[in-house]
Structure formats: C-alpha cells, structure tokens
Amino acid sequence: MVNLLKNKKIMRKRINNDNNRLSGMLSCCLTGLFVLLSLFTAKAQNHWTPNTGAFDNYMAITAYLTLNGQEVQSDQFEVGSFIDDECRGNFRLRPIEFMGHPYACFLPVWGSASDNGKPITFKVYDHATQTLYEVEQKPVYEYNGDLGTLAPIQLTLIPPAYPVSI
Numbered sequence: 001m002v003n004l005l006k007n008k009k010i011m012r013k014r015i016n017n018d019n020n021r022l023s024g025m026l027s028c029c030l031t032g033l034f035v036l037l038s039l040f041t042a043k044a045q046n047h048w049t050p051n052t053g054a055f056d057n058y059m060a061i062t063a064y065l066t067l068n069g070q071e072v073q074s075d076q077f078e079v080g081s082f083i084d085d086e087c088r089g090n091f092r093l094r095p096i097e098f099m100g101h102p103y104a105c106f107l108p109v110w111g112s113a114s115d116n117g118k119p120i121t122f123k124v125y126d127h128a129t130q131t132l133y134e135v136e137q138k139p140v141y142e143y144n145g146d147l148g149t150l151a152p153i154q155l156t157l158i159p160p161a162y163p164v165s166i
Contacts, residue, residue: 067133
C-alpha cells in the first residue's frame with residue numbers, strides 16, 4: 001500500500017512536470033509565431049512606426065478588438081501600443097483565426113526593464129475611415145512577459161467624440 005502511494009505521488013509529479021514543459025513549449029511557439037507575424041507587417045501602410053532598436057526586449061500581447069459590442073473583423077484596423085506616449089509596437093489586423101477570434105491581434109510592446117509596471121495605452125487607427133480610437137484597457141508592462149497567449153484579451157475601442165455643430 002505504501003509503494004502504491006509513493007508511485008502515485010511520483011506519477012503526479014511527472015504529470016505536473018510534463019504539463020509545465022508543454023505549457024512552456026506552447027508559449028515559446030506562440031511567441032515565435034507572434035514575432036514572425038509582427039515582422040511581416042507592411043511598413044509603408046502603417047500609421048505608426050515604433051523604434052524597436054531602442055529596446056532590448058518586448059512583452060507579447062494577444063488580443064481581439066471590439067467596437068460597439070461587436071468583434072472587429074477588418075484588415076483596415078491597426079493597433080498601436082504606447083508607453084509614456086511613445087509608440088512601442090503596432091500590428092495591422094489580418095484574417096488570422098486564433099482561439100475563436102477570426103482577426104486576432106499579435107501585438108508587441110517593446111521596452112526595457114525600467115518600463116516594468118508602467119501602464120500600456122493603445123490606440124487603434126481605421127485606415128478605411130481615417131478614424132483614431134482610444135482603448136479602454138490599460139494593462140501594465142511586464143518585461144519579457146506575455147498577456148493573452150492562452151486566452152486573447154479583449155481590447156474595447158472607444159468611439160471618438162465628434163463636436164456637434166448647430
């Protein structure tokens with residue numbers, strides 16, 4: 001009976017180790033995919049161009065956009081990430097299905113260790129209508145971190161307030 005309990009503990013430990021390895025491998029693969037996708041964004045068509053060479057690392061954010069309660073499904077939308085009002089990354093939406101979201105966003109937020117804990121703000125530019133949106137969510141920067149890798153986060157666009165003319 002004692003041997004059976006020991007074997008059960010050993011098996012549980014092995015299963016936990018295997019799960020940790022699989023989770024790490026999945027995170028690594030998704031981060032690699034994320035980097036590749038962000039590198040292939042057409043620079044001439046982007047609204048923002050971050051200075052990626054000024055930073056030694058990045059935080060990977062996987063997200064989807066919503067506007068007026070509906071998920072955005074258009075390749076005309078570009079997301080910019082900002083720390084201290086400086087563009088730290090951008091991603092133009094394209095039809096990439098990820099975890100049930102047909103236009104997933106794989107957004108880098110470039111930074112360094114000194115940015116740790118600073119709020120990240122997002123802006124979204126609609127190339128079709130030339131409209132600039134703010135985003136409700138403001139996560140904090142985590143050096144070499146990731147957010148939304150296993151479950152994409154929602155970024156809720158705030159429609160711009162237009163002045164009313166009478």
